[in-house]
Amino acid sequence: MTILPLTAAHWPAASTIYAEGIATGTATFAMAIPAWAEWDAGHLPTCRLVAVDDDQAVQGWAALSPVSGRCVYAGVAEVSVYVAEAARGRGVGRALLAALVAESEQNGFWTLQAGIFPENVASVRLHEAAGFRLVGRRERIGQLRGQWQDTLLLERRSAVVGTETAACDLASPCS
Secondary structure (H helix, E strand, O other): OEEEEOOHHHHHHHHHHHHHHHHHOOOOOOOOOOOHHHHHHHOOOOOEEEEEOOOOOEEEEEEEEEOOOOHHHOOEEEEEEEEOHHHOOOOHHHHHHHHHHHHHHHOOOOEEEEEEOOOOHHHHHHHHHOOOEEEEEEEEEEEEOOEEEEEEEEEEEOOOOOOOOOOOOOOOOOO
């Protein structure tokens, strides 16, 4: 398995994996696969990865989305990790999430967060193994197929990024 940057060329295979996640009913609130342009606009330009096998077939993908447009949250991002149904249980998610954490730190992110349905036990365990901790449960946060759903909020704080005390720049205050 090789981890590569996710590009538009990977999107057809990655979107198929996303569709498999949607079909489970426990991976996302999304109900439809976005076109590449829409997906691209909703994710950060860095920290987009695919796992490919020896034949270059996409086995999974991971990416970060911004949590806010406010500059004080510039180092905080939301994690997405999806693994092909046929590749689950083979370490693909673990490899993708480890690579995503490393790349996020190289790009200055100090906090990664994940919203996971409580029923998605494999995803919760994957994130916990990567150093995420449970922050809380968001009850009835959204509806999926007409039913209210809870999500678990997990976060991972970097041990290397964001550890210094920042001085407030009064010349260009951040809102």
